[in-house]
Amino acid sequence: MSLLLSGEEGFTPPSTADFNLPPVFGDNPYTTKPIFLVFLSVIVVSTFFIAASRKALVMPTKLQFAGESIYAFVRNDLARDVIGHEFMRFVPYLFTLFTFILTNNIFGIVPLLQFPTMSRVSFPYVLAIFTFVIFHYVAIKHKGILPYLKEIMFMPGVPKPVYILLTPIELATYFVVRPLTLSLRLFANMFAGHLLLLVFILGGDHLLKGVIGLKLVSPFAFAFGIGLTFFEFMVQCLQAYIFTLLTALYIAGALADEH
Amino acid sequence: MAIRTLSNFAAGEAANPLIPHTAELIVGFIAFSLLFLVLRSKVVPMFEKAFAERTDAISGGIERAEKAQREAEIALAKYTSQLSDAQGEAQKIREEARVQGAGIIEDLRTKAQEEAARITAAAVASIEAERQQAITSLRNEVGTLATELASKIVGEALDDQVRQSRIVDRFIADLEKSK
Numbered sequence: 026m027s028l029l030l031s032g033e034e035g036f037t038p039p040s041t042a043d044f045n046l047p048p049v050f051g052d053n054p055y056t057t058k059p060i061f062l063v064f065l066s067v068i069v070v071s072t073f074f075i076a077a078s079r080k081a082l083v084m085p086t087k088l089q090f091a092g093e094s095i096y097a098f099v100r101n102d103l104a105r106d107v108i109g110h111e112f113m114r115f116v117p118y119l120f121t122l123f124t125f126i127l128t129n130n131i132f133g134i135v136p137l138l139q140f141p142t143m144s145r146v147s148f149p150y151v152l153a154i155f156t157f158v159i160f161h162y163v164a165i166k167h168k169g170i171l172p173y174l175k176e177i178m179f180m181p182g183v184p185k186p187v188y189i190l191l192t193p194i195e196l197a198t199y200f201v202v203r204p205l206t207l208s209l210r211l212f213a214n215m216f217a218g219h220l221l222l223l224v225f226i227l228g229g230d231h232l233l234k235g236v237i238g239l240k241l242v243s244p245f246a247f248a249f250g251i252g253l254t255f256f257e258f259m260v261q262c263l264q265a266y267i268f269t270l271l272t273a274l275y276i277a278g279a280l281a282d283e284h
Numbered sequence: 285m286a287i288r289t290l291s292n293f294a295a296g297e298a299a300n301p302l303i304p305h306t307a308e309l310i311v312g313f314i315a316f317s318l319l320f321l322v323l324r325s326k327v328v329p330m331f332e333k334a335f336a337e338r339t340d341a342i343s344g345g346i347e348r349a350e351k352a353q354r355e356a357e358i359a360l361a362k363y364t365s366q367l368s369d370a371q372g373e374a375q376k377i378r379e380e381a382r383v384q385g386a387g388i389i390e391d392l393r394t395k396a397q398e399e400a401a402r403i404t405a406a407a408v409a410s411i412e413a414e415r416q417q418a419i420t421s422l423r424n425e426v427g428t429l430a431t432e433l434a435s436k437i438v439g440e441a442l443d444d445q446v447r448q449s450r451i452v453d454r455f456i457a458d459l460e461k462s463k
Contacts, residue, residue: 041300055307057307060307060311063311070323071322071323071327078326078331079330083341093331096328097331097335120327121324125316144301145305148312150304151316155316209302
């Protein structure tokens with residue numbers, strides 16, 4: 026595709042380079058757009074929820090109801106239903122996780138911001154490390170370090186020779202695959218989504234500059250880009266949900282006694 | 285330009301999207317921790333408070349209603365038993381009153397009969413006494429009169445029928461005058 030288009034007028038298709046935004050102030054790496062967006066998300070989320078929860082009324086206002094709905098979703102549908110009776114300890118973490126990821130994802134389609142922060146892999150890495158540390162810490166505290174390792178490496182109720190296969194797989198699952206898939210799933214979805222939008226919007230824009238035949242095609246590219254924006258919104262919400270749900274599941278597994 | 289980007293990606297240099305950036309890692313860590321602390325200290329407790337108060341308001345209301353109903357039932361049972369007690373009492377009182385009334389009537393009747401008998405006896409006695417008295421006085425008077433009349437008759441000429449009649453008339457007139 027890039028060859029086809031660049032052959033005509035030198036169109037540069039969007040690439041991974043479009044995610045490497047330069048610092049706003051000089052060479053300071055702390056002044057890039059993703060970093061500003063992350064701080065913005067902290068401000069937006071805290072302001073919204075503090076305003077919504079400040080009065081804690083029995084009969085909620087519209088604002089409190091909106092905030093409560095999101096909180097209750099994480100608290101009841103994610104934490105309580107997945108983790109069980111000890112869920113309340115993990116609600117603050119899961120709530121922060123969900124709102125933080127959701128806000129940063131939605132930045133991808135908010136006009137003027139239009140950059141999903143989670144398409145910068147560092148942020149999903151950080152979140153995955155948090156989850157990784159928490160669920161291992163909970164498991165070790167709940168079961169003790171040796172029983173926990175034993176449970177991972179020698180799953181009960183399995184014929185001994187199978188351990189040759191199973192033990193490496195289980196170890197890899199708990200210590201490599203879980204954090205890696207958690208972060209890469211989020212990152213890749215946001216990355217690919219943003220790339221798709223770039224292709225259709227920039228492509229449509231480029232077609233508009235072409236000959237009359239190409240100009241006629243251009244609206245279709247834009248229309249598709251708009252359609253994809255709605256699709257992206259769905260993916261952004263879904264990914265925030267999945268990340269939080271998996272974290273809750275890992276914590277639930279850490280608290281669960283031997284099967 | 286496109287080729288340059290592609291070659292960058294293939295070479296795995298700065299454009300490799302899987303390589304994290306130190307600045308972003310640090311910022312991500314700080315930003316997320318900050319948000320966590322804010323939400324945990326300011327937001328979660330307030331929402332929990334609202335939830336707890338709401339639950340309390342609802343279940344407390346139900347509890348109060350149940351309590352009120354229990355109290356109402358107890359009061360109803362109490363009033364019902366009191367009412368049946370009162371009805372029993374009233375029945376007893378009516379029964380006693382009827383018995384007493386009958387007794388009183390019986391007494392009065394007996395007394396009245398006694399009185400009547402007494403009055404009748406007194407009247408009979410009094411009549412008898414008066415009759416005796418009348419008989420006694422009449423006997424005396426008749427004797428006297430007879431004696432007087434006889435003497436008067438004897439005093440006049442008794443053969444003359446006219447005279448005799450005149451004497452009798454005069455005697456009676458005297459008798460009436462003397463009264």
